[in-house]
Amino acid sequence: MLRIHEIKKSLGESQGVIPERIIKKLGVKGLEIQEYRLIKESVDARNKADIKLVYSVDFISSLPDKTAGETESRLLNQCKNAKLELAPDMKYQQVAQGSESLMHRPVIAGFGPSGMFAGLILAQAGYRPIILERGKSIEERVKDVERFWKEGVLDEESNVQFGEGGAGLFSDGKLTTQIKDPRVRKVLEEFVLAGGPPELLYKQKPHIGTDVLRRVVCSIRRTILEHGGEILFQSRLTGLEVSGK
Numbered sequence: 108m109l110r111i112h113e114i115k116k117s118l119g120e121s122q123g124v125i126p127e128r129i130i131k132k133l134g135v136k137g138l139e140i141q142e143y144r145l146i147k148e149s150v151d152a153r154n155k156a157d158i159k160l161v162y163s164v165d166f167i168s169s170l171p172d173k174t175a176g177e178t179e180s181r182l183l184n185q186c187k188n189a190k191l192e193l194a195p196d197m198k199y200q201q202v203a204q205g206s207e208s209l210m211h212r213p214v215i216a217g218f219g220p221s222g223m224f225a226g227l228i229l230a231q232a233g234y235r236p237i238i239l240e241r242g243k244s245i246e247e248r249v250k251d252v253e254r255f256w257k258e259g260v261l262d263e264e265s266n267v268q269f270g271e272g273g274a275g276l277f278s279d280g281k282l283t284t285q286i287k288d289p290r291v292r293k294v295l296e297e298f299v300l301a302g303g304p305p306e307l308l309y310k311q312k313p314h315i316g317t318d319v320l321r322r323v324v325c326s327i328r329r330t331i332l333e334h335g336g337e338i339l340f341q342s343r344l345t346g347l348e349v350s351g352k
């Protein structure tokens with residue numbers, strides 16, 4: 108798969124124009140785009156009368172009588188000025204099934220973003236984690252927070268800080284971290300699988316929004332449960348007893 112940068116379209120144009128823009132930019136006769144995936148979208152608003160969306164795109168292409176590998180080599184050789192490169196492997200290298208057998212099921216304290224993804228990955232690897240969360244499930248938590256906002260009654264265990272989804276659940280859900288760690292991609296892909304908008308994967312400043320975030324967290328909870336994990340709400344970790352080696 109190849110990656111090309113600076114493919115542009117106007118605001119009013121549909122995404123369907125992307126393949127033809129790639130072909131035009133590369134200018135290679137007979138080239139066809141078989142598949143493409145938007146990797147990044149940014150806005151070029153320098154000309155207010157014609158604001159452009161600018162994309163980096165991964166694509167699979169073909170040339171008549173050429174294998175996929177031959178097509179890629181030919182394009183890389185022939186289109187040196189086209190901001191073209193081999194697409195990096197962005198797949199998060201997760202163990203499909205854990206091979207290590209554990210004496211006990213792993214226990215995670217807290218079901219905020221960190222505990223959620225630790226739980227999800229352990230569950231996907233077959234380790235059936237047990238997650239302890241001091242607060243309540245989203246459904247109950249939302250009622251407690253609304254009561255606090257209306258009546259000023261604070262539930263010390265179920266509030267804007269504590270409960271399923273963690274401290275940011277009542278925030279706006281801006282997902283703007285731009286670190287290059289491949290695990291960021293894994294998080295965004297899981298959000299999309301759990302019902303988040305597909306553009307999370309390529310928007311420069313992805314934004315999930317509070318309502319969608321809640322549905323996404325419930326869906327990730329279901330995935331953990333389907334994989335044999337357990338989430339115990341209103342279960343606060345109060346200490347650790349260490350015995351043996």
Ligand SMILES: Cc1cc2nc3c(=O)[nH]c(=O)nc-3n(C[C@H](O)[C@H](O)[C@H](O)COP(=O)(O)OP(=O)(O)OC[C@H]3O[C@@H](n4cnc5c(N)ncnc54)[C@H](O)[C@@H]3O)c2cc1C
Nearest residue numbers: 217219220221240241269270273274275278280281343344
């Ligand atoms: C108002 C607000 C708005 C924010 N907006 C954004 C945003 O738009 N974008 C963004 O990226 N980040 C945002 N953040 C930051 C983001 O929420 C945090 O970075 C993130 O929640 C940290 O995740 P965490 O899992 O490490 O901790 P937390 O989210 O704090 O999760 C910890 C969880 O553990 C539970 N817990 C605590 N102690 C125990 C215990 N002893 N036993 C069992 N369970 C326990 C808590 O109830 C909680 O659910 C915001 C934060 C706040 C407070």
